[in-house]
Amino acid sequence: MNNFNFYSPTFFVFGKERENEAGKYVKRFGGTRVLIHYGGGSVCKSGLLDRVKESLTAEGIYFSELGGVKPNPRSGLVYKGIEICKKENIDFILAVGGGSTIDSSKAIALGALYEGDFWDFYEGKRIDKALPVATILTISAAGSEGSTGSVITHENGMLKRAANGDALRPVFSILNPELTVTLPNYQTACGATDMMAHVMERYFTNTKDIEITDRLCEGILLTIIKEAPKALANPTDYESRANLMWAGMVAHNDICGVGRDQDWSSHQLEHELSALYDVAHGAGLAVMFPAWMKYVMYHDVMRFAQFAVRVWGCEMDYQQPENTARQGIAKLEQFLISIGMPVRFAELNAKAEDIPALVKTLGLGNQTLGSFVKLTEKDVTAIYKLAI
Ligand code: NZQ
Ligand code: ZN
Numbered sequence: 001m002n003n004f005n006f007y008s009p010t011f012f013v014f015g016k017e018r019e020n021e022a023g024k025y026v027k028r029f030g031g032t033r034v035l036i037h038y039g040g041g042s043v044c045k046s047g048l049l050d051r052v053k054e055s056l057t058a059e060g061i062y063f064s065e066l067g068g069v070k071p072n073p074r075s076g077l078v079y080k081g082i083e084i085c086k087k088e089n090i091d092f093i094l095a096v097g098g099g100s101t102i103d104s105s106k107a108i109a110l111g112a113l114y115e116g117d118f119w120d121f122y123e124g125k126r127i128d129k130a131l132p133v134a135t136i137l138t139i140s141a142a143g144s145e146g147s148t149g150s151v152i153t154h155e156n157g158m159l160k161r162a163a164n165g166d167a168l169r170p171v172f173s174i175l176n177p178e179l180t181v182t183l184p185n186y187q188t189a190c191g192a193t194d195m196m197a198h199v200m201e202r203y204f205t206n207t208k209d210i211e212i213t214d215r216l217c218e219g220i221l222l223t224i225i226k227e228a229p230k231a232l233a234n235p236t237d238y239e240s241r242a243n244l245m246w247a248g249m250v251a252h253n254d255i256c257g258v259g260r261d262q263d264w265s266s267h268q269l270e271h272e273l274s275a276l277y278d279v280a281h282g283a284g285l286a287v288m289f290p291a292w293m294k295y296v297m298y299h300d301v302m303r304f305a306q307f308a309v310r311v312w313g314c315e316m317d318y319q320q321p322e323n324t325a326r327q328g329i330a331k332l333e334q335f336l337i338s339i340g341m342p343v344r345f346a347e348l349n350a351k352a353e354d355i356p357a358l359v360k361t362l363g364l365g366n367q368t369l370g371s372f373v374k375l376t377e378k379d380v381t382a383i384y385k386l387a388i
Pocket of ligand 1: 070141
């Protein structure tokens, strides 16, 4: 196991109707002038936004509002949010929505305390401070409610890039599984796929003797494989929604990634797809992850065989473990299809002729991508081709 630091200070408030305590927690965490940030309207339609506002008003907390975050959130609204924060002396940001809203909030929180362009942090500038961000989560997916990350697309060039830093971990996150029952099935499935991908980016590693995190990863994957079909068949099933909601958090706050090298190339390959075609992140991952696996599995057949046996219940073929490894990948693909995910380029309306452009915006040059196998531009091109 590698040495590691793990600092995960988010306070989680989990369960039914807990969003009504938003005002109490904003106060506890020092918010006096709040920007409520939200997406395209699902929180207005469900009445959630009104309940949150009532809760803040009951505590006498000043708030301003900014809605309109799009999935794959854009820089334009971030600039607007930063302007509001500076003009109105905002000291706290409350994200009400999914990963896109939370990530946009984190970007605003960075820019509000910075004189330069917030985009600097998405080009690698070290993050030292940000306004406190809290979340009220409405979709189990990105894990941004407990993560150090924020992913934004800059409209100038449509570059989708991530910023990471401990200062971006939310100070508190309210997780009420009931809030996810209004999700269209497609979004539930995209979310489940994203969570699985967060675990698998960590699972396929070159670090040895990491049994504890291997077992945590496998437990989270087994949970999603069991609970996602239940939530899809019965969207109002509280228990499956609850299990998925906590799975999404533990999949990405890094408790199952510490002490091991992590890969993350499938995510970067996907970010190029969602930037170019504006597809849901989870759907893009359903296409890219199996393609990546098929390409890199010979690097460590036994790790893929372990994945097949422990996660998918495949039988170990000791004579030819690559058969077991391949079966595991096939099972993953079948599962993704069964929950309604695309697994090939055409299903995303992605085109083979765009591959050179996708590789170019990835901007690898002479560098490599990932850590399980260090991928060159040639490898990356081959993986995109496998996804056709
Ligand atoms: O905008 P509204 O109207 O709220 O609709 C959203 C949106 O259309 C809808 N939705 C959310 N909750 C709902 C609901 N509809 C009905 N009922 C509800 N309860 O679902 C759609 C998708 O929402 P979005 O926030 O985009 O989903 P998600 O949480 O999957 O976030 C995706 C973004 O997160 C980034 C992705 O790249 C993508 O941009 N990621 C962020 C990470 C992080 N910060 O740590 C890590 C991830 O790997 C990921 O890259
Ligand atoms: Zn993701």
